Amino acid sequence: MSVSGARGIVTAVAVALAAAVLGGLPWLLTGARLPLQNLWASETPPAQMPHTMLPFSQYSLVFQASIIIVGAGLAGLSVRLLARVLDRHAPLAGVAGAMLAVLYIAAIIQTGLTVASGLQRDLPGWRGVLGDEDARPLSGASQLYLAGLIGVAIVVVLFALAVYVVVARARVPAAAVALSIVAVLLGPWVRELVQATAVIEPTRPAAWLDPITWVPPIGVGLAICWCGVRGVRRIVAAAVCLAVLWLVPALLETVSAVAGSRALVHDPRELADYGWGLFRMLLGPAGWSLPLLGAAVVVAVAGAVGARLVRRARPPASP
Known part of the structure; x- marks a missing residue:
């Protein structure tokens, strides 16, 4: 070798x-x-x-x-x-x-x-035969x-x-979508890390005041910024990244709520109705999916503008 x-x-x-x-x-x-x-x-x-x-x-x-x-x-x-x-x-x-x-x-x-x-x-x-309980x-x-x-x-x-x-x-557009999925899961990961390292039980503020709430949109925005929107493939990839940010956090919260619902576990139909209702609510104005999309777009635009300013500030290469 x-x-x-x-x-x-x-x-x-x-x-x-x-x-x-x-x-x-x-x-x-x-x-x-x-x-x-x-x-x-x-x-x-x-x-x-x-x-x-x-x-x-x-x-x-x-x-x-x-x-x-x-x-x-x-x-x-x-x-x-x-x-x-x-x-x-x-x-x-x-x-x-x-x-x-x-x-x-x-x-x-x-x-x-x-x-x-x-x-x-x-x-x-x-x-049993051998007496092993x-x-x-x-x-x-x-x-x-x-x-x-x-x-x-x-x-x-x-x-x-x-x-x-x-x-x-994979190529950059597909990799950006995959990184968006990772960014969405980074939110609960960071929350558990903070709770594991806190000396006392941390208080959880309102969602819009909680810094951890904005970890996924920041990550998705950076992934879109890295991918860019030049060309059809990259535009589609950016749209899929935003779709991931819109759907997956609501899906994760729904799964967590449904899996932890002991009161409805013996009624599958009622449990399914509860989960579907919660999922739709989280995707709409009453949930937090739409504000997360706005934050991701702001981060992506700010990152693109910052990258362009850095490139313009660089001295031209000597011949």
């Missing part, structure tokens, strides 16, 4: 590890203890819950998606930047992507096994709950790997 190939592999592994750790930083700073579970077999204080690599819980779906997708986005952006300085034949993107996939699959397996070991089981008096099967509700959490985690990881590939290897 050539020196550049070995250097590329080492760099790729380091990028994947660093991105996965940085993406999971808000979770690691909390102590990485499993959130309290409604179907846990025994009463366990939060400080005694087992350590897991992912926050499996129906109340933490958005948080879980944010640490996975933000980590993948960081890896993709790092690979895209490093590809400019490394040998173009160095196996950077492929190795980093494979390493990222291995890390996330390992996280799902470790977390799934840990959750399965503590959930409620059937037949309280049954000890832990060999009792999970209850039906526990099986459904665990399967749902694992299924959601797998879908999120597959989506995150797609985001990684697009950010790392």
